[in-house]
Structures are given as structure tokens and as C-alpha cells.
Amino acid sequence: MKEEIIRGSPAATASAVDNAFPNGEAVGPYAFVKQGRLVVRHLPEGPYPVVVPCQGVRLIVNDRECTQSTPVSLKDTVRVETVEERREGKWSVTVSSDGLQAILRTFPTIVVYRELPDLPAARILQLAVVEREERFPPLTWDELLQELSRLGINYGVDWEACSRGVTSCDEKEVVIARGIPAEPGKDGRVELLFTSDSKLPVLAGEDEAVDFRERYVFTSVEAGDILAVKHPPRPGRPGTSVKGEVIMPPSPRDFILSAGEGAVLTRDGERAVAARAGRPVASPGRDLVRVSVLPELVHAGDVDLASGNIVFKGDILIAGNVAEGMAVEAGGNIRVGGLVSGARVQATGSILIRGNILASVVAAGGTPAFLQGIQPQVHALAAGLQGMTTAIRQLLGHPAFKQGDLKRGIGPLVKLLLEGKFRHLPAAVNTFKKQVETMPPGLADEGLEEFIREVERALVRSPLAVRDVREVETLAQRAKEWEQAFASPPSAESDVVASSVLNSTVIATGDVQVVGSGCYNSRIQAGKKVTVSGVFRGGEIQARGDVHVGEMGSRGGATTRVVAGPAAVVTVGYAFENASIVLGDRVYRFDREEKGIRLWLDKEGNLRSREVQA
Numbered sequence: 012m013k014e015e016i017i018r019g020s021p022a023a024t025a026s027a028v029d030n031a032f033p034n035g036e037a038v039g040p041y042a043f044v045k046q047g048r049l050v051v052r053h054l055p056e057g058p059y060p061v062v063v064p065c066q067g068v069r070l071i072v073n074d075r076e077c078t079q080s081t082p083v084s085l086k087d088t089v090r091v092e093t094v095e096e097r098r099e100g101k102w103s104v105t106v107s108s109d110g111l112q113a114i115l116r117t118f119p120t121i122v123v124y125r126e127l128p129d130l131p132a133a134r135i136l137q138l139a140v141v142e143r144e145e146r147f148p149p150l151t152w153d154e155l156l157q158e159l160s161r162l163g164i165n166y167g168v169d170w171e172a173c174s175r176g177v178t179s180c181d182e183k184e185v186v187i188a189r190g191i192p193a194e195p196g197k198d199g200r201v202e203l204l205f206t207s208d209s210k211l212p213v214l215a216g217e218d219e220a221v222d223f224r225e226r227y228v229f230t231s232v233e234a235g236d237i238l239a240v241k242h243p244p245r246p247g248r249p250g251t252s253v254k255g256e257v258i259m260p261p262s263p264r265d266f267i268l269s270a271g272e273g274a275v276l277t278r279d280g281e282r283a284v285a286a287r288a289g290r291p292v293a294s295p296g297r298d299l300v301r302v303s304v305l306p307e308l309v310h311a312g313d314v315d316l317a318s319g320n321i322v323f324k325g326d327i328l329i330a331g332n333v334a335e336g337m338a339v340e341a342g343g344n345i346r347v348g349g350l351v352s353g354a355r356v357q358a359t360g361s362i363l364i365r366g367n368i369l370a371s372v373v374a375a376g377g378t379p380a381f382l383q384g385i386q387p388q389v390h391a392l393a394a395g396l397q398g399m400t401t402a403i404r405q406l407l408g409h410p411a412f413k414q415g416d417l418k419r420g421i422g423p424l425v426k427l428l429l430e431g432k433f434r435h436l437p438a439a440v441n442t443f444k445k446q447v448e449t450m451p452p453g454l455a456d457e458g459l460e461e462f463i464r465e466v467e468r469a470l471v472r473s474p475l476a477v478r479d480v481r482e483v484e485t486l487a488q489r490a491k492e493w494e495q496a497f498a499s500p501p502s503a504e505s506d507v508v509a510s511s512v513l514n515s516t517v518i519a520t521g522d523v524q525v526v527g528s529g530c531y532n533s534r535i536q537a538g539k540k541v542t543v544s545g546v547f548r549g550g551e552i553q554a555r556g557d558v559h560v561g562e563m564g565s566r567g568g569a570t571t572r573v574v575a576g577p578a579a580v581v582t583v584g585y586a587f588e589n590a591s592i593v594l595g596d597r598v599y600r601f602d603r604e605e606k607g608i609r610l611w612l613d614k615e616g617n618l619r620s621r622e623v624q625a
Contacts, residue, residue: 100149376520
């Protein structure tokens with residue numbers, strides 16, 4: 012609130028001042044201020060001096076306030092009044108959202124005093140004021156006590172702080188009461204007594220010899236080893252708000268320790284113990300940690316027609332080779348002492364192949380990325396088939412629908428729906444089929460291929476041959492199952508390490524490392540980094556992380572490409588003409604042979620490069 016107080020100076024009138032210039036001087040008209048009094052001088056016949064008012068001053072001539080430049084004469088009654096201002100202060104007391112603080116905020120009362128200073132004589136006199144500001148507390152002690160009582164603030168009041176707030180003449184915040192915060196408890200936890208990192212160790216530097224026997228050892232335990240210990244939660248302590256209310260601490264989180272395959276719990280449920288030798292693994296959930304011991308299957312020779320395919324839930328160690336046409340699948344890690352030729356090797360964990368990979372498919376980790384890319388089409392199929400099933404049953408139950416037209420099956424009804432509401436389904440089937448056809452040989456499950464044939468027959472090739480609604484229901488259920496299979500999240504980052512790769516596909520949810528001579532006419536796909544110590548000639552690398560290639564492309568012009576994410580850095584020791592690198596939406600094509608180049612995108616998405624030591 013702003014209040015004005017008027018204080019006047021003596022009036023300047025003809026009777027109050029002389030009407031002639033001292034000593035008979037004939038000088039121009041003028042006015043001046045002395046001791047708060049306006050003095051006017053001019054010849055009787057004029058001209059007259061002009062007075063200009065300013066903010067904080069009221070110029071009143073002949074009982075009329077003038078706000079603009081005004082001539083004044085000795086015959087005028089002139090008053091100059093200063094205007095004082097009063098701005099009322101404000102204050103408030105608030106309690107913080109957690110109830111632990113009461114805060115006094117003050118904005119002081121401000122009074123502005125103004126005085127008219129002496130001003131030298133001038134024909135046009137610009138008035139001015141001198142201001143002086145005083146501040147006063149906006150509240151009293153009694154007002155503060157009443158407010159504390161009204162708000163119910165009765166705990167942890169800091170009376171010294173209250174005194175400072177009541178006497179403060181500044182704009183400020185003062186904490187005048189403090190509660191005691193609740194002391195949170197300690198969450199329960201499960202302590203693993205083994206390393207939970209099942210990734211393969213990082214390779215040696217380029218100039219360092221790699222000894223597979225020494226560098227790649229997986230964690231193992233013996234029967235009777237303690238795998239994990241559960242530490243129970245510890246409750247917290249309640250606190251008190253500034254209103255004296257109890258503040259309860261949040262309940263600490265607890266975890267359940269569970270024993271999976273190959274492990275048992277002690278009687279008190281606080282320890283997990285290995286029941287057999289093998290590799291320990293931990294599977295954390297929302298409020299549960301399951302500890303298991305995966306067994307290791309040791310195959311002393313080659314995987315060939317004599318041994319048959321090997322499928323095992325734990326780790327697999329193969330001393331020899333994996334021969335053409337064979338398959339190895341593991342729920343844990345796979346180690347192959349020899350080479351993999353014309354075969355398929357899949358593991359939930361990491362894969363280490365001491366020899367070369369020739370004309371094979373090697374996949375480490377959960378559902379590969381390209382399978383997850385198919386999931387939207389499967390979802391469209393599942394939703395469409397379910398909707399078609401509902402529509403068919405609704406139409407069959409409608410009294411206006413002629414059942415006699417469907418004696419040979421519901422094919423005409425299916426065709427009618429495919430030409431109307433569900434006309435998008437045939438296109439979805441064709442797209443899905445093409446995506447599966449691009450999958451590496453051996454990774455497409457036989458059941459998936461059979462499902463595609465059935466859904467293509469019903470929705471594309473021969474919809475008139477559909478005889479019963481149960482056929483559509485079965486296809487809808489199978490589509491839903493495939494959707495769930497493709498949508499399953501990948502397992503922990505799993506790596507692939509091999510000596511060399513030729514005419515093959517290598518996929519990993521973690522890193523891919525080729526430590527030997529290099530890759531030829533192959534496809535590499537990694538959820539993280541790709542490192543090819545030797546050459547990469549013909550084919551494509553896809554990686555979400557950084558890529559390092561010793562030599563890229565060939566003088567023969569074989570199509571060679573690296574595709575990496577926008578945050579990745581690609582380093583190439585030597586690149587031939589026609590090789591290309593894609594970073595985000597930017598493409599770098601080598602139009603000549605280049606040595607030692609590193610590429611990345613800056614913050615603005617521009618492609619940057621620099622030379623590095625090859």
C-alpha cells in the first residue's frame with residue numbers, strides 16, 4: 012500500500028520578495044530556491060521565469076496544481092509542496108511441505124521523505140528533491156505469536172530467530188521453527204559373494220599377444236560354497252513436525268533371497284549355498300534375487316554327426332570344432348577350442364571361439380535386435396487376427412446374417428472382412444514374411460516359418476478356403492505367442508570373441524571382438540562396441556557403441572560399410588576407396604585411400620573427423 016503525505020514550503024508571492032533587481036541591475040528574469048522557498052525575479056513588464064515541476068513535488072500556482080512547465084510572476088501566489096511516500100510492509104509465516112520448517116518472510120514498511128534543496132537562479136528553473144528513506148518492521152511481536160498459534164506451530168520454535176524477524180527492517184526469510192526429520196531405515200540387500208559380471212574380459216592391446224587360456228576364465232564355484240548372504244532391512248526412527256505431529260519414516264525395502272537350480276537356502280533363509288560345482292549366476296527381480304549354479308557341459312571332441320547337436324541349459328565347453336550343419340545352444344556361456352564351420356552357435360551368455368568362424372551364424376545374448384525389430388509387424392498381425400475373430404463371431408450371431416451362405420465354410424466372410432475393415436492384414440503378412448527372409452540362415456525357427464505359411468494361406472493366398480472360425484482363433488493365438496517371444500528383453504550384455512570371421516553373421520548384445528586376421532564378407536551386429544584388429548573386407552558392421560577397424564575395404568571395391576549410433580566414435584586404421592561409414596543420419600564415403608581417421612558427431616549433429624596414428 013502506498014500513501015502520500017504533503018508537506019508545504021512557504022508561498023512565494025509578490026509581497027514576499029522584492030519586485031526590483033538589486034542595485035538596479037537589468038538582467039533577465041529568473042527564479043531560484045533558497046531555504047525551501049521559491050524566489051522569483053523579473054522586470055515589471057516581463058518576461059517571466061518558468062518553473063518546471065518534478066516527481067515528488069507539487070507546484071501550485073494561484074491554487075491550481077501545475078504538472079507542466081509554468082511561467083510565474085511576482086503577482087502569482089506560488090506554493091511548492093514536497094510529497095512523502097509510505098509503502099506498507101508485508102509478512103507471512105508458512106510451513107514447508109515436509110512439515111519440518113516454519114519460515115517467516117518479511118517485506119519492511121518504507122517511508123520516503125523528500126526535501127526541496129537550494130537551487131541556483133535560472134530563467135527555466137527545474138525543480139528537484141532530495142530523498143531520504145527509512146524502513147520499519149512490518150509486524151509486531153504479538154502479531155507473530157498470534158500467527159504461530161493460528162497455524163499450530165508449537166515445536167522447535169527458535170525464539171531468537173523470531174526476535175530477529177520481528178525487528179528486521181530488510182526483505183528476508185528467517186527459519187523460525189525446525190522439526191526433527193524422520194531417520195530413514197536401511198534397505199535390506201543381498202550380498203553376492205561372487206562376481207556377477209559374466210562378460211568376457213577386455214582384450215589386450217594391439218601390440219600385446221593374446222593368450223586365450225589365461226585371459227578368458229569364467230567364474231566358478233564348488234559345492235558347499237556360500238553364494239550370497241541376505242542382510243535384513245533396518246527400520247528408521249520417527250520424526251516430529253513443527254506442529255508437533257509424528258513424521259513416520261518410509262518403510263525400508265526388503266529383498267527375498269531365492270535359490271534356483273544348483274543352489275539351496277540355509278534354514279534361516281539368509282544364505283544361498285552351491286549344491287554343485289559350476290558357474291554362479293544371479294537373476295535380480297523387483298524384490299527378489301535368485302541365485303543359481305549353472306553346470307558346465309564338457310564335450311571333449313568335435314560337434315559333428317557322431318555327437319549330434321548340443322543343447323544345454325548351462326555353460327558348454329567344446330574342445331574341438333563345430334562342424335558343418337551342426338548347432339550348439341547354451342543357456343550360459345559357450346567356449347569352442349577350435350573353429351566353427353557352416354554351423355549355428357547360440358548362447359544366452361557370451362561366446363568365445365578360439366578358432367575362426369566360417370560360413371556360420373553366431374549369436375550371443377537374448378533375443379537379437381533384428382528379432383525385436385520384427386515385433387511391431389507381429390503385433391499388427393496378432394491384433395488384427397484377434398479383431399477379425401471377434402468380428403466373425405459377432406456377424407455369425409447376428410439374426411440378419413444368412414447362415415446358409417456359409418455351408419462350405421466362413422471363407423466368403425473372411426474375404427469380405429479382408430476387403431473392408433481388415434484390408435491392412437495381407438500387407439502386414441507380406442512385410443513380416445520379407446523381414447523373416449532377411450534373417451541369417453539358421454536363426455529362423457521352423458515353427459516361425461510354418462506359422463508364416465499358415466497365415467499367408469488364410470489371409471493372402473486362399474481366404475475363401477477358411478472353413479471355421481477356430482482356424483482364425485488359432486492363428487491369432489500363435490501370433491500373440493510370437494509377439495511375446497520377440498518382445499522379451501535381451502539378457503545381460505553378452506560378447507562374442509573370435510579369431511577371424513568369413514562369410515558369416517555374428518550377433519551380440521554386448522561387444523564383438525575379432526582378434527585375428529579379420530572379417531571377410533560378413534555381417535557383424537553388436538549392442539555395444541565392435542573391434543576388428545585386422546581387416547574388414549566386404550559386408551557390414553552395425554554397432555550401437557564405438558567401432559575400431561584396423562583396415563577397411565579393399566582395392567577390388569568390395570562393398571564395405573560401418574553403421575554406428577549417433578553417440579559412437581568410429582576409428583579406422585586404413586580405408587580403401589568406396590568404403591563408407593554411417594553415423595546417425597550422416598554418411599562418410601571414402602573417395603580415396605585414407606590412413607588413420609577418426610569420425611564422430613558433434614553436439615549439433617555435424618560430422619567431425621581427425622587424423623590419428625594408425
